[in-house]
Amino acid sequence: MITKPKGTYDLLGKEAKKMQYINDVLTAICEKYNYEFIRTPVFESSEVFHRSVGNTSDIVTKETYDFKDRGDRDITLRPEGTAGVVRSYIENKLYGRDIQPVKLYYNEMMYRYERPQAGRLREFNQFGVEVLGCDDPFIDAEVISLAYNIFKLLGLTNIRVNINTLGDDESRSDYKKALVEYFSNYTNDMCEDCQNRLKKNPLRILDCKVDASKTWFKNAPKIDQYLNSDSAKRFSKLQEYLNLLDIEYVVNPSIVRGLDYYSHTVFEIEMLSKNFGSQNVLAAGGRYNNLVKMLGGPSTCGMGFAMGLERIMLALDEEEVKIPINDSIDVYIGYVNEEEKETALYLSQELRLNGFICETDYLNRSLKSQFKSADRFKSKYTIIVNSNDIKNYEVTLKDNKLKEEEKVKINDLVDYLDMHM
Ligand code: ATP
Numbered sequence: 049m050i051t052k053p054k055g056t057y058d059l060l061g062k063e064a065k066k067m068q069y070i071n072d073v074l075t076a077i078c079e080k081y082n083y084e085f086i087r088t089p090v091f092e093s094s095e096v097f098h099r100s101v102g103n104t105s106d107i108v109t110k111e112t113y114d115f116k117d118r119g120d121r122d123i124t125l126r127p128e129g130t131a132g133v134v135r136s137y138i139e140n141k142l143y144g145r146d147i148q149p150v151k152l153y154y155n156e157m158m159y160r161y162e163r164p165q166a167g168r169l170r171e172f173n174q175f176g177v178e179v180l181g182c183d184d185p186f187i188d189a190e191v192i193s194l195a196y197n198i199f200k201l202l203g204l205t206n207i208r209v210n211i212n213t214l215g216d217d218e219s220r221s222d223y224k225k226a227l228v229e230y231f232s233n234y235t236n237d238m239c240e241d242c243q244n245r246l247k248k249n250p251l252r253i254l255d256c257k258v259d260a261s262k263t264w265f266k267n268a269p270k271i272d273q274y275l276n277s278d279s280a281k282r283f284s285k286l287q288e289y290l291n292l293l294d295i296e297y298v299v300n301p302s303i304v305r306g307l308d309y310y311s312h313t314v315f316e317i318e319m320l321s322k323n324f325g326s327q328n329v330l331a332a333g334g335r336y337n338n339l340v341k342m343l344g345g346p347s348t349c350g351m352g353f354a355m356g357l358e359r360i361m362l363a364l365d366e367e368e369v370k371i372p373i374n375d376s377i378d379v380y381i382g383y384v385n386e387e388e389k390e391t392a393l394y395l396s397q398e399l400r401l402n403g404f405i406c407e408t409d410y411l412n413r414s415l416k417s418q419f420k421s422a423d424r425f426k427s428k429y430t431i432i433v434n435s436n437d438i439k440n441y442e443v444t445l446k447d448n449k450l451k452e453e454e455k456v457k458i459n460d461l462v463d464y465l466d467m468h469m
């Protein structure tokens with residue numbers, strides 16, 4: 049038997065319905081916030097990711113699917129959404145649009161060569177938003193609240209928003225210096241990754257999961273002492289806005305995010321449930337005011353987040369959230385002979401196009417087993433087509449709940465069902 053590649057999954061059955069429900073909620077809320085759907089290619093020139101996500105990030109150093117195509121081009125499968133969206137924003141000159149800022153959302157499969165475990169896959173579905181062309185913390189608050197409200201709407205309660213700031217370039221550079229000075233005293237006790245990070249991007253040490261429990265790690269300098277007044281003011285404004293929106297959050301100085309392009313606001317939304325395992329971050333994001341320029345566009349601010357839909361599915365299971373999945377149909381159409389079959393074919397199209405969920409028999413089975421199917425489908429009504437009724441332009445309609453039958457004219461069927469359902 050040929051099996052699926054490691055770290056991938058087939059989406060089917062009940063899980064597929066759940067995923068569709070999540071997608072419906074995502075699309076509906078984006079419509080209300082007036083974010084615009086964007087789709088970018090599954091693969092891009094490698095430099096899109098190598099230049100933006102940063103050569104020191106885990107994603108680029110360990111996780112990308114890189115290959116040469118048959119034309120000898122360096123190609124990378126999309127590991128995250130932001131870089132491709134920004135590439136497209138620049139290429140399509142969205143910065144020149146009349147209406148600013150540009151508010152976008154995407155919902156795509158991502159690819160990372162990771163060690164697969166619960167909530168960590170090689171092919172996974174991320175939903176995310178990006179707002180380009182606005183530097184006001186108003187947008188930071190809107191973006192964070194959008195992520196938070198998605199979880200609330202889905203029915204998750206046991207979640208927490210963690211926010212932090214990385215400050216502007218000046219604050220961040222002062223802070224990095226302080227971190228290098230401090231961490232240099234502990235290189236002996238550091239994991240190998242952190243020793244590298246110390247040279248390339250000391251901020252990312254704070255994101256380490258290996259060293260996190262050590263005392264020297266916990267006592268590292270915190271960003272708040274290094275923020276210049278502009279950066280500090282902006283961060284407190286954001287908190288004011290979040291308070292106003294009734295978003296519960298904590299300021300968590302250890303949030304720095306894995307990607308290299310962040311500045312100012314960063315945030316993560318985590319699932320608090322103890323049994324949930326270590327893949328407990330459901331959504332993460334922040335402000336990236338340098339990224340558009342890094343990718344060759346005009347200097348433009350950005351703010352966004354991404355959330356993993358597979359982790360949301362696990363979170364919904366963990367909290368035992370009841371998802372409104374429709375598992376019944378409106379009408380089952382039963383028949384026996386060829387003439388009746390033709391009427392069934394015609395009627396099924398007629399009912400479906402008028403908005404009813406309709407099933408029929410495709411395998412020429414006995415009426416008895418068709419009735420069994422109607423039960424299995426939890427059909428509200430069963431139509432029995434028979435040759436005698438057809439002569440009078442009517443069918444027998446059975447209300448499966450009341451167990452009552454009556455004859456209804458074929459021309460009146462839609463109106464009848466509309467009135468009774
Ligand atoms: P982690 O710390 O879990 O590796 P990350 O920092 O790599 O996460 P981001 O790149 O910010 O995560 O992605 C945002 C969200 O996408 C995560 O919070 C998670 O919900 C989801 N996600 C990231 N990587 C995976 C993966 N390999 N499998 C499934 N979901 C993922």
Ligand code: MG
Pocket residue numbers: 106306
């Ligand atoms: Mg990761």
